[in-house]
Amino acid sequence: MRFAVSGSYGNKYAFLGTKETKLAHRETFRKNADFLLSKSWTMCVVASMVLLGTAGAYEFAYPQEAQSRSRQSAPPNNVKLSSNSSAGEVHLLPVQGNISMLVGAGGNVTVQAGEDGILLVDTGLASMSDKVLEAIRPLSKRPLVYIINTDDRGDHIGGNENIGKTGRPVPTDSQRYAVADRVAASHAYIIAFQTVLDRMSTPTGQAAATPEGAWPNDTYSVPQKNLYFNGEAVEIFHQPANTDGNSFVLFRRSDVVSAGDIFDPSEYPIIDLKRGGSLQGVLDGLNRLKQMVIAADHQEGGTMIIPGHGRLSDAADLAVYQQMVTIVRDRLQDMSKRGMTLEQVKAAKPTRDYDPIYGSTTGNWTTDMFIDAAYKSLSGKQETSQSHGN
Numbered sequence: 001m002r003f004a005v006s007g008s009y010g011n012k013y014a015f016l017g018t019k020e021t022k023l024a025h026r027e028t029f030r031k032n033a034d035f036l037l038s039k040s041w042t043m044c045v046v047a048s049m050v051l052l053g054t055a056g057a058y059e060f061a062y063p064q065e066a067q068s069r070s071r072q073s074a075p076p077n078n079v080k081l082s083s084n085s086s087a088g089e090v091h092l093l094p095v096q097g098n099i100s101m102l103v104g105a106g107g108n109v110t111v112q113a114g115e116d117g118i119l120l121v122d123t124g125l126a127s128m129s130d131k132v133l134e135a136i137r138p139l140s141k142r143p144l145v146y147i148i149n150t151d152d153r154g155d156h157i158g159g160n161e162n163i164g165k166t167g168r169p170v171p172t173d174s175q176r177y178a179v180a181d182r183v184a185a186s187h188a189y190i191i192a193f194q195t196v197l198d199r200m201s202t203p204t205g206q207a208a209a210t211p212e213g214a215w216p217n218d219t220y221s222v223p224q225k226n227l228y229f230n231g232e233a234v235e236i237f238h239q240p241a242n243t244d245g246n247s248f249v250l251f252r253r254s255d256v257v258s259a260g261d262i263f264d265p266s267e268y269p270i271i272d273l274k275r276g277g278s279l280q281g282v283l284d285g286l287n288r289l290k291q292m293v294i295a296a297d298h299q300e301g302g303t304m305i306i307p308g309h310g311r312l313s314d315a316a317d318l319a320v321y322q323q324m325v326t327i328v329r330d331r332l333q334d335m336s337k338r339g340m341t342l343e344q345v346k347a348a349k350p351t352r353d354y355d356p357i358y359g360s361t362t363g364n365w366t367t368d369m370f371i372d373a374a375y376k377s378l379s380g381k382q383e384t385s386q387s388h389g390n
């Protein structure tokens with residue numbers, strides 16, 4: 001740098017003035033050069049500190065990750081990973097991009113917030129609505145616009161009525177569909193697969209299973225429904241799994257999937273036979289998720305998954321669970337082929353090695369209930385369930 005200065009500028013100043021002027025100018029340029037050098041050196045130091053800081057953070061992050069993963073792999077028998085907290089408090093966890101995860105309200109609630117307003121995937125239990133509203137209100141100045149229901153089980157749709165009536169639909173360019181007439185202007189859109197509405201509204205003349213304000217008012221009956229909200233594409237996929245009406249939601253820019261009960265690392269998958277659920281459906285759903293969820297370096301991070309229950313997960317967590325479901329499916333299918341009765345299957349304990357992690361003898365979804373429903377669902381549709389899996 002100094003050679004360039006004394007070369008070109010030096011000649012120029014030699015022509016313009018005395019040797020002293022030339023030296024003075026050369027001195028000025030040297031100082032400038034030194035200043036620039038010292039500035040870039042400072043920037044280097046700052047950059048290195050940032051890098052070191054990041055590296056430090058990663059060093060802390062890894063043991064934490066490892067800890068939580070090993071907790072999923074082998075929790076003590078008395079630890080049940082569940083967001084059905086009896087403390088009655090909800091907690092909002094920022095995930096990435098526009099997305100946060102609200103835990104403690106029953107099923108996990110996914111929150112997408114931004115300039116257009118708020119979108120929720122599932123609404124938790126009815127009794128938790130006030131706390132859910134309190135937690136999401138500060139996230140956007142604009143109203144709640146969308147609720148997407150991943151299935152029609154109470155811990156996912158319970159808050160539909162109370163939370164939905166606080167919202168209002170805001171027309172955007174991407175809305176090319178009409179909202180049903182019965183929906184007042186002051187109500188959020190509630191999106192779900194058609195069978196969810198069928199069950200909630202019970203159109204057979206009997207009393208409806210849920211109040212009308214809780215019903216989906218924007219159903220779909222094709223494989224996929226798309227939205228554009230808060231500056232990102234939102235893809236809603238139909239996947240018959242725990243019920244015949246499951247949806248899972250991909251937030252493309254934020255790179256987060258809201259999986260609903262298709263992925264529930266806190267227990268064996270729920271198979272709601274009365275609502276058309278099947279073990280093979282759950283496995284198909286997990287396999288689809290596996291194709292969409294992309295891990296970052298060292299199989300950590302990347303696409304994040306908000307499960308129906310339990311903690312925030314990534315590709316590695318999904319792989320562990322998908323493998324378990326595949327193996328259990330294979331065992332049950334083999335027993336079914338050999339013509340074993342349900343009693344014989346239960347006596348053979350086909351999930352024994354996984355029971356310390358996912359099993360339960362109490363609560364809403366016991367190991368016994370899982371084996372019962374899983375086996376019945378496999379025996380019912382044996383022919384169609386051969387070609388999938390790992």
Ligand SMILES: [Zn+2]
Nearest residue numbers: 107155261308
């Ligand atoms: Zn659930």
